[in-house]
Amino acid sequence: MRKILIKGRSIFKGVGEGEALVSKQAISFLGGVDPDTGLMIEKGHELEGENVTGKVLIFPGGKGSTAGSYIIYALARKGTAPKAMINLVAEPIIATGAVMGKIPLMDRLEQNPLEVIQKGDWVRVDGARGIVEVTKMAPLD
């Protein structure tokens, strides 16, 4: 195990931690995530079949309908939301949803989170201090 600390911009300034779920593709929450179960349901998406509940969800940013913000809110209300989210560069749909659902959200990290963080790593998003703490679980090559 080794720890990496990365600074970034806090958008919603809470603290949340969990296992990393990483997507190199953008996510449309409307039609892409089932709010009842937290399952990724977009056909052909690289995370199709994965569950976002309790994870730290790392993805480039949002896409699709602005109603996606309501889906993030629904995930939070139903207890199926990720613990935190990290974007390369957030856009208004995800930022709005994060505030509505009070889910910590950071972006513009000093290192590319899609390269540094792997599925299964333990990630703590400290939005209050603007720091992401990554505990690598995968063995080093």
Next chain:
Amino acid sequence: MYLTPEEERMYAGEEGAGVQTAMELLVTLGDFYDAPRLIKITSAHASARPYKHGKEYKVQWLQDLVDGEACFRVLTTVNPGQVDFEQWKKMGLPEDLVEKQEMADAPLMKLGAIPIGTCLPYLHGNLPRFGEHFSWGGSSGQIFANSVLGARGNRDGAPLVIAEAITGRTPEYGLHLAENRKGQVLIDTSQLDFDKISRADYLALGYYLGRLLLDKIPVFPNLPKNISQEELRALTAAMPAGGAVTLCHVVGVTPEAPTLEAAFGGKSPEEKISITPAEIRKGYEMLTKASTNIVDVVVFGCPHCSLPFVMQIARMLEGKKVNSSVRLWIATSKHIQSLARQMGLAEIIERAGGLILSDVCVGPGASFELMEGVRTVATSDARGAHYIPSISKVGLIFGNVSDCINAAITGRWGG
């Protein structure tokens, strides 16, 4: 972001949990956009109505705001929803949709929304003046208010507009600031013969430019001096559907653009685009996505039909009969629907076999997928033409008003 002492109190929850939630959204998104402070708005228009946008989750969010004792503190009108409450059966919509739409409307009414039920707030008592700040959902209204009224507003999403209506404030960024409102791209239309340019041509041109410009600010120096409100609506409505254009300058019309120099704010254009009939044709081609010429629905009303447009359609339908296999819809506000009835226009439309509907969105909130047997829709509205195929998973044919009326009568495009 700087907050006034009053705003600090709102942010701290001293005016209730609903106001606090709204302030959290404004402050977070304000910081996100590097806004230095909040500014007061005089007008809000919420696009939050169609049940299908956010479904029960949106209803829950709005209800939580009501329970948190929030209410709209500026004039706030609302967009159309998914059903005409008097005519849903004739529309062929399922009954449960009526209940769902009522559910979506209830918290909005409790927050104090004025149910004009149309995307033309500026024709229904919600008319921000030159230089005033507004928060409107619905991109056709946003671009009209910025470009024709000269009021200032951004391309805000639906939840943000709710928060802005509750607080009476918006983060100061983007098009609220004079320096971000200067023209960027010169659109030369001097090669067009405007005697031959139809309403649908204006819409196709706007759509083409939207696809090309994304969120740039175009300047039109040589549109006809006597351009009508209907034509200005057509020119602007589809630009934010094709792209994200939220302001354009029509020299001589836009209050900030009495001259070409004023439109560019003393700077030179970044780019110049010349428009010929070929570019307008490209707009038509981009919008048509159908595999058959058999038309099941002909619809007018994205954005909603103005009264002069309803009059034009009624004149074209007089003495005609819509094919029994086609539904003809004309979507507008309750107010215009009522005037059309008093003027005898509704009777002409109904006698021909069409419906004049109120409270119904036939664009981003369209419900054609819930009706039986709808495979192909025809329209002369470029916004609707953009949204309907992806929202309702149907084929779409875009063309001018008389071709649409002809398709309603024959049941075939070009037939």
